[in-house]
Amino acid sequence: MADRLVCTSSSLRALPAPDWGRGAIEPILPALLRGVIFISVLSAPFVAALLAG
Template identity: 70%
Template structure:
């Protein structure tokens, strides 16, 4: 059991080992979802403005 805990605690974290581009990559899908969500909400208002 102790060797198992030592192996888990000493395992390297590949997420933190990527450098500067590491934390940005998981945020990109959330940004894309946010842009799609905002554009879907704004579409009726844009259509109403274009229709006059």
């Protein structure tokens, strides 16, 4: 079993590394911005209720 784990983990190194350059990050930013807007809109009534006391 340990031999299989070693073979599996060493075979992962043969895969090409993902491109972590500027081009790989740019598509993430709009999704991240949408997520931040969604969370802020979702939490706005709760924050308003806390501030109202």
